[in-house]
Amino acid sequence: MVKYIGKRIVYMFITLILIATASFFLMQTLPGSPIASYNKLNDTQKAIVEKKYGIDKPKPVQYAIYMKNLAKGDLGTSFVFKGKSVNDLLAKRLKPSLILGAQAMVFGTIVGILLGMLAALKHNTFWDYGSTFLAILGISIPSFVFASLLQYWIASEWHLLPVGLWNDGWKSSVLPSLALAMGPLALSARFIRTEMIEVLNSDYIVLAKAKGANGFEIAFKHAFRNALIPLITVLGPLAAGLVTGSLVVEQIFAIPGIGEQFVSSIMTNDHATIMGTTLMFSAFLIVVIFIVDILYGVIDPRIRVSGGKG
Amino acid sequence: MTKILEVKDLELSFHTFAGEVKAIRGVNFDLHKGETLAIVGESGSGKSVTTKSIMRLLPESSAEYKNGEILFEGKDLTKIPEKNMQKIRGKDISMIFQDPMTSLNPTMTIGRQIMEPILKHQKLNKSEARKKTIELLNLVGIPNAENRYKMYPHQFSGGQRQRIVIAIALACNPKILIADEPTTALDVTIQAQILELMKDIQKKTDTSIIFITHDLGVVANVADRVAVMYGGRIVEIGTVDEIFYNPQHPYTWGLLSSMPSMDLEDQKLYAIPGTPPDLLNPPKGDAFALRSEYAMRIDMERRAPFFKVSETHYAATWLLHPQAPQVEPPALVIERMKTFKGSRYYVDQTGGTV
Numbered sequence: 001m002v003k004y005i006g007k008r009i010v011y012m013f014i015t016l017i018l019i020a021t022a023s024f025f026l027m028q029t030l031p032g033s034p035i036a037s038y039n040k041l042n043d044t045q046k047a048i049v050e051k052k053y054g055i056d057k058p059k060p061v062q063y064a065i066y067m068k069n070l071a072k073g074d075l076g077t078s079f080v081f082k083g084k085s086v087n088d089l090l091a092k093r094l095k096p097s098l099i100l101g102a103q104a105m106v107f108g109t110i111v112g113i114l115l116g117m118l119a120a121l122k123h124n125t126f127w128d129y130g131s132t133f134l135a136i137l138g139i140s141i142p143s144f145v146f147a148s149l150l151q152y153w154i155a156s157e158w159h160l161l162p163v164g165l166w167n168d169g170w171k172s173s174v175l176p177s178l179a180l181a182m183g184p185l186a187l188s189a190r191f192i193r194t195e196m197i198e199v200l201n202s203d204y205i206v207l208a209k210a211k212g213a214n215g216f217e218i219a220f221k222h223a224f225r226n227a228l229i230p231l232i233t234v235l236g237p238l239a240a241g242l243v244t245g246s247l248v249v250e251q252i253f254a255i256p257g258i259g260e261q262f263v264s265s266i267m268t269n270d271h272a273t274i275m276g277t278t279l280m281f282s283a284f285l286i287v288v289i290f291i292v293d294i295l296y297g298v299i300d301p302r303i304r305v306s307g308g309k310g
Numbered sequence: 311m312t313k314i315l316e317v318k319d320l321e322l323s324f325h326t327f328a329g330e331v332k333a334i335r336g337v338n339f340d341l342h343k344g345e346t347l348a349i350v351g352e353s354g355s356g357k358s359v360t361t362k363s364i365m366r367l368l369p370e371s372s373a374e375y376k377n378g379e380i381l382f383e384g385k386d387l388t389k390i391p392e393k394n395m396q397k398i399r400g401k402d403i404s405m406i407f408q409d410p411m412t413s414l415n416p417t418m419t420i421g422r423q424i425m426e427p428i429l430k431h432q433k434l435n436k437s438e439a440r441k442k443t444i445e446l447l448n449l450v451g452i453p454n455a456e457n458r459y460k461m462y463p464h465q466f467s468g469g470q471r472q473r474i475v476i477a478i479a480l481a482c483n484p485k486i487l488i489a490d491e492p493t494t495a496l497d498v499t500i501q502a503q504i505l506e507l508m509k510d511i512q513k514k515t516d517t518s519i520i521f522i523t524h525d526l527g528v529v530a531n532v533a534d535r536v537a538v539m540y541g542g543r544i545v546e547i548g549t550v551d552e553i554f555y556n557p558q559h560p561y562t563w564g565l566l567s568s569m570p571s572m573d574l575e576d577q578k579l580y581a582i583p584g585t586p587p588d589l590l591n592p593p594k595g596d597a598f599a600l601r602s603e604y605a606m607r608i609d610m611e612r613r614a615p616f617f618k619v620s621e622t623h624y625a626a627t628w629l630l631h632p633q634a635p636q637v638e639p640p641a642l643v644i645e646r647m648k649t650f651k652g653s654r655y656y657v658d659q660t661g662g663t664v
Contacts, residue, residue: 124371203412206367210407211427211478212400214393225417300417301462 008293012286019282020070020275024063027271066275075279076272080265086276090258094280096166096173097250097257101242103177108184109235115185116192120227121219123197131189138186147179147252164253176253180246184238188231195227202226229300232292239288314485314518315341315364319378322363326372331589333359335542336378341486346512346519348529348550350565351539354586357522360539361488363388364520365403366395382486401431404479408491410471414463420474421459427481446477450507469500473507480511488520493528505531526569530554535622538562541587541597548623555650557643558617558625560604567642580642596627604629604637620652
């Protein structure tokens with residue numbers, strides 16, 4: 001197991017290096033320049049500015065410098081925010097995004113799992129149809145529509161929670177988290193429902209019943225863990241969805257999160273910040289996928305990796 | 311012989327989109343203490359449904375008890391509340407399933423799966439239950455039980471898994487053990503081992519066993535009594551010798567004739583013509599009449615009652631009615647009947663017909 005984890009971590013670093021390389025060169029193909037009013041400057045001025053930011057050197061040299069700094073953990077300096085390092089920029093912006101993402105993920109999957117379980121256990125009853133309807137709504141309504149609805153009713157009509165911004169403690173996080181949670185909620189409800197119905201019809205559930213287990217024990221002790229496996233598979237992509245979804249939701253709620261930062265850095269051609277944000281998103285995803293792979297083995301002993309033992 | 315279970319006039323239907331499937335249409339039998347009753351019949355004859363109905367393991371949304379009762383220790387199992395039924399399942403009546411590859415929970419160690427009914431039904435703490443689990447694993451012949459009880463089902467072979475399923479069924483020393491084709495999914499050598507194991511255990515624990523199978527070879531090996539089911543009813547019931555050597559119902563004749571035999575190698579293997587009846591619209595008379603060359607007009611009109619052949623042997627066929635014409639069973643069956651004392655074809659040592 002330790003050997004497996006070690007190997008995976010090495011691969012994770014290689015993946016990250018490849019992503020850094022790819023996005024570095026892709027970014028060079030972006031139209032425009034990070035320097036504001038580039039066209040109005042004369043050649044001497046251009047040379048001075050480019051020298052200052054280190055973009056006068058040939059691309060391979062720039063790449064080498066960037067990678068060298070990256071290895072030290074330095075993501076470079078922002079072109080737009082004068083003299084600010086990208087590390088500082090991201091660190092400040094990361095917190096709201098992480099809080100929102102984590103809350104949405106936890107709330108969405110837990111409520112989704114409960115809804116899905118309810119639907120499966122009360123198969124073909126009002127509860128089933130009700131939760132299926134909710135799940136379909138959750139999948140088909142885009143998060144920004146849901147976010148606007150929440151803002152309108154809960155914030156501006158009923159004044160229960162703030163409309164936006166990030167200045168009211170946990171209260172500021174509730175509505176954006178809810179808006180973000182709808183996707184994972186709907187998805188996990190659908191997955192758990194389908195899988196639970198199938199698992200509840202399997203032989204080992206009949207055997208559990210034949211042992212004298214009651215409905216609760218059958219659902220939670222026997223069926224749940226087996227129904228969880230397919231959901232785990234989609235948790236990785238789901239986390240990715242949350243990251244991209246947060247771009248929109250953060251905009252709507254005017255939250256100074258990393259998504260908002262990402263969009264504005266692309267708008268201003270802030271190369272160092274784009275690179276930094278991309279790498280962070282990638283690192284996040286790679287870690288999530290790694291965790292999911294480990295979770296697999298924890299949940300299903302049949303796919304547990306055995307280091308060396310075979 | 312004390313009766314431990316009585317099934318009386320049991321009728322059960324499934325409600326499906328196509329309509330009401332009358333899966334069991336009046337089943338009667340008793341189970342005595344310490345005996346093995348085999349229920350045989352082809353697929354769809356209602357064997358499994360009968361036993362699952364005893365344990366109430368059929369889906370409540372579609373299965374309905376229409377009539378009759380299942381008496382166990384004075385209680386009618388078709389009527390008691392689910393809570394009480396949960397106390398009987400796994401403790402007094404337990405079950406071994408057909409396919410050991412799918413009947414164990416893949417994400418739970420086998421130790422926990424065996425311990426579950428022990429912890430549930432007996433007042434034992436964890437370490438006592440663990441001791442009992444290891445004893446059970448030893449009893450069913452899983453070597454190195456102390457270490458293996460922490461393993462998962464996929465780490466065992468098919469035969470071993472069936473042994474584990476048997477250990478689960480035996481965990482609380484049940485009074486009745488229902489084995490629903492426990493050897494069908496196993497290869498022949500493992501089959502023999504599992505059958506030996508079950509016989510062994512029965513000797514040690516004096517459990518009553520209901521053994522469902524469509525393999526007559528297995529029946530001859532394990533059963534004390536045999537019930538032959540067809541079209542949701544029992545058509546003939548008797549001791550294993552009576553069913554094998556003095557069968558009375560044309561369906562039993564057909565079953566026995568379609569058994570491959572070693573000494574008749576140049577003969578074509580007999581198969582019963584036709585298909586089992588559609589239980590959505592069950593036939594009015596004898597369900598087997600349409601496939602039987604011995605059918606009489608009355609078979610199409612009315613169901614035959616049970617005629618007594620001996621104290622232990624009953625068959626539901628009009629052929630046993632005093633007014634019925636004498637018919638010759640198939641040659642293979644006559645060969646069998648020649649060896650059975652009390653059959654009309656019995657040939658004693660001197661060679662005369664009795």
